[in-house]
Amino acid sequence: MIEDKNTSKTPISELGEFGLINHLTKNLGIKQKTSDFGIGDDAAVLDFKNKKCVLTTDLLIEGVHFDLAYVPLKHLGYKAVMVNLSDVYAMNATASQITVSIAVSNRFPLEALEELYAGIETAAKIYNIDVVGGDTTSSTTGLIISITAIGHANKEDLVYRNGANENDLLVVTGDLGAAYMGLQILEREKQVFEVNPNSQPDLDQYTYLIERQLKPEARKDIPELLKALDVKPTSMIDISDGLSSEVIHLCTQSNVGVNLYEEKIPLDPAVISVCEEFKLNSTTVALNGGEDYELLFTIKQEDYPKIKANPNLTVIGHITDKKSGIGLVTRANEKIQLQAQGWNPIKE
Amino acid sequence: MIEDKNTSKTPISELGEFGLINHLTKNLGIKQKTSDFGIGDDAAVLDFKNKKCVLTTDLLIEGVHFDLAYVPLKHLGYKAVMVNLSDVYAMNATASQITVSIAVSNRFPLEALEELYAGIETAAKIYNIDVVGGDTTSSTTGLIISITAIGHANKEDLVYRNGANENDLLVVTGDLGAAYMGLQILEREKQVFEVNPNSQPDLDQYTYLIERQLKPEARKDIPELLKALDVKPTSMIDISDGLSSEVIHLCTQSNVGVNLYEEKIPLDPAVISVCEEFKLNSTTVALNGGEDYELLFTIKQEDYPKIKANPNLTVIGHITDKKSGIGLVTRANEKIQLQAQGWNPIKE
Numbered sequence: 001m002i003e004d005k006n007t008s009k010t011p012i013s014e015l016g017e018f019g020l021i022n023h024l025t026k027n028l029g030i031k032q033k034t035s036d037f038g039i040g041d042d043a044a045v046l047d048f049k050n051k052k053c054v055l056t057t058d059l060l061i062e063g064v065h066f067d068l069a070y071v072p073l074k075h076l077g078y079k080a081v082m083v084n085l086s087d088v089y090a091m092n093a094t095a096s097q098i099t100v101s102i103a104v105s106n107r108f109p110l111e112a113l114e115e116l117y118a119g120i121e122t123a124a125k126i127y128n129i130d131v132v133g134g135d136t137t138s139s140t141t142g143l144i145i146s147i148t149a150i151g152h153a154n155k156e157d158l159v160y161r162n163g164a165n166e167n168d169l170l171v172v173t174g175d176l177g178a179a180y181m182g183l184q185i186l187e188r189e190k191q192v193f194e195v196n197p198n199s200q201p202d203l204d205q206y207t208y209l210i211e212r213q214l215k216p217e218a219r220k221d222i223p224e225l226l227k228a229l230d231v232k233p234t235s236m237i238d239i240s241d242g243l244s245s246e247v248i249h250l251c252t253q254s255n256v257g258v259n260l261y262e263e264k265i266p267l268d269p270a271v272i273s274v275c276e277e278f279k280l281n282s283t284t285v286a287l288n289g290g291e292d293y294e295l296l297f298t299i300k301q302e303d304y305p306k307i308k309a310n311p312n313l314t315v316i317g318h319i320t321d322k323k324s325g326i327g328l329v330t331r332a333n334e335k336i337q338l339q340a341q342g343w344n345p346i347k348e
Numbered sequence: 349m350i351e352d353k354n355t356s357k358t359p360i361s362e363l364g365e366f367g368l369i370n371h372l373t374k375n376l377g378i379k380q381k382t383s384d385f386g387i388g389d390d391a392a393v394l395d396f397k398n399k400k401c402v403l404t405t406d407l408l409i410e411g412v413h414f415d416l417a418y419v420p421l422k423h424l425g426y427k428a429v430m431v432n433l434s435d436v437y438a439m440n441a442t443a444s445q446i447t448v449s450i451a452v453s454n455r456f457p458l459e460a461l462e463e464l465y466a467g468i469e470t471a472a473k474i475y476n477i478d479v480v481g482g483d484t485t486s487s488t489t490g491l492i493i494s495i496t497a498i499g500h501a502n503k504e505d506l507v508y509r510n511g512a513n514e515n516d517l518l519v520v521t522g523d524l525g526a527a528y529m530g531l532q533i534l535e536r537e538k539q540v541f542e543v544n545p546n547s548q549p550d551l552d553q554y555t556y557l558i559e560r561q562l563k564p565e566a567r568k569d570i571p572e573l574l575k576a577l578d579v580k581p582t583s584m585i586d587i588s589d590g591l592s593s594e595v596i597h598l599c600t601q602s603n604v605g606v607n608l609y610e611e612k613i614p615l616d617p618a619v620i621s622v623c624e625e626f627k628l629n630s631t632t633v634a635l636n637g638g639e640d641y642e643l644l645f646t647i648k649q650e651d652y653p654k655i656k657a658n659p660n661l662t663v664i665g666h667i668t669d670k671k672s673g674i675g676l677v678t679r680a681n682e683k684i685q686l687q688a689q690g691w692n693p694i695k696e
Binding site: 146 | 390391397398402403404405407410436439451488489496497508585601
């Protein structure tokens with residue numbers, strides 16, 4: 001609803017490509033000691049010395065990944081950074097730089113892009129990363145955001161998806177399903193707004209869910225916490241497409257099976273109550289909802305005492321041999337095969 | 349004209365996101381010794397040891413940067429890689445990796461994406477780079493390509509835009525304006541085709557121009573050549589937006605002026621003859637056409653003997669003090685200020 005703002009608008013065509021880039025990036029200095037040179041040349045120059053460089057990229061498309069009817073641009077900028085940093089942390093690495101490429105149609109005034117960049121800058125500041133490059137261009141329709149995140153780690157600290165072994169414990173950070181339920185609430189409010197633009201929604205009770213959807217936080221704290229606890233995961237992945245999909249990735253790439261316990265999946269009370277309101281199964285939501293940006297990892301059993309007291313970490317299962325399959329053990333103690341498209345209880 | 353192909357089509361929805369990524373990337377192994385891990389985890393892992401890492405990114409949007417009516421997808425994939433590698437070479441660095449993110453609407457069958465990837469793979473093979481990551485998603489309209497190129501260099505070999513000094517010589521590689529004239533010919537043929545779809549265009553005489561537009565080559569050879577000649581440029585930039593724009597960037601960032609000699613600008617005979625056909629001024633085309641992907645650099649006068657015999661390199665001017673301005677010395681020996689939007693003789 002950016003068109004509703006009652007402020008003066010500056011067409012981006014007034015600035016031209018270079019003027020626009022200069023305007024949007026003028027506050028973006030470089031601070032990281034791994035950044036030698038940021039914006040303003042053909043390429044950025046980084047120096048990771050004896051560390052490994054970690055690199056990941058994501059593309060966000062208006063109408064596919066976000067709906068500007070209910071996503072404020074500042075939040076969108078912030079979230080677009082989180083989506084990428086989450087992948088760096090999932091390597092057990094430190095994120096240090098991003099590049100930001102944006103394509104916009106002419107319907108976006110300069111002030112809208114400033115909002116988007118304000119979110120990106122806020123994320124960069126809080127997460128201690130430099131914006132070292134990018135591209136700004138026009139699009140025929142809508143907004144496109146392409147971010148590449150760069151990080152670094154000592155070789156011995158890196159964690160891949162393929163290292164899980166039989167008897168390892170499966171651990172998840174935070175809680176799951178909230179971002180998906182936040183989206184359901186926003187979609188419902190959008191429909192209400194379309195029917196009655198004067199309705200005043202009371203979303204107070206949904207604050208946690210909506211925040212998880214609009215302003216997720218990448219788990220920068222987890223690689224730090226694991227280091228402090230002296231635990232190196234045997235495998236790790238971030239949860240962007242839903243627990244089910246990520247468990248399957250870990251097990252497939254590690255060539256193992258898993259028993260995942262439904263009763264252990266961490267759910268916030270707000271998720272449980274809103275699932276009842278929407279008549280959705282909260283386990284299904286946690287397994288398939290996605291956009292949680294939590295981390296899923298495996299540890300050796302002997303490391304369990306080091307993590308068991310930590311409220312950020314929940315053991316939700318254990319790794320089995322491959323032929324036992326990738327299974328969900330339900331509350332009724334039945335073992336169901338997890339599906340690549342996610343477990344759907346309606347089909348059972 | 350991808351819809352015209354008389355082959356069977358596979359909807360991309362049949363494969364799903366992960367199926368599609370696996371299918372398109374299955375041939376993309378890693379070969380570079382700086383690539384530790386490529387596609388298949390949350391992030392790629394690279395190792396540049398004691399070298400600096402160089403990183404650049406570009407976004408290509410259908411309808412803005414390319415028109416699929418006359419750009420074959422294989423060429424588009426190839427060109428998208430070139431656009432990015434060119435920026436790495438402009439740092440006097442070696443390109444070693446790219447990530448490729450693509451968003452497509454449902455109208456693209458799998459076979460179209462295979463063509464696009466075939467071009468990307470060909471470029472990666474010829475230019476000796478690994479595809480180490482990316483993202484594949486759907487778009488609401490059209491095709492979007494976001495590529496990040498990564499390279500490396502010794503600290504002492506890196507060349508920035510801001511190092512030009514008074515009396516340095518301004519040097520350009522190859523020839524200019526051909527890609528722009530290739531585009532004019534393709535645009536004209538598109539219009540002819542729209543009027544009469546049965547017309548058989550004879551484009552043989554325009555082969556060089558069309559190739560420069562559809563299948564440009566990044567100047568991987570130039571950093572290698574400069575090293576062999578024992579010449580380190582004082583500043584360097586690639587020519588993507590036109591000579592005029594890039595000269596202004598170099599001079600502004602180096603805080604100097606320039607005398608650029610119109611008669612020295614290297615033009616292919618095909619450019620001169622087609623400019624006559626289109627009633628365009630060939631100097632204007634060379635200055636503002638863009639998409640040449642040649643390199644523009646400055647060298648110390650004392651290095652002139654090392655480069656003067658080389659047919660790839662043309663001295664087109666010399667650096668002056670800042671207050672002399674950024675000037676084009678015309679064939680009539682008049683000095684005209686170069687404009688940020690490019691020199692337009694119609695305005696004079």
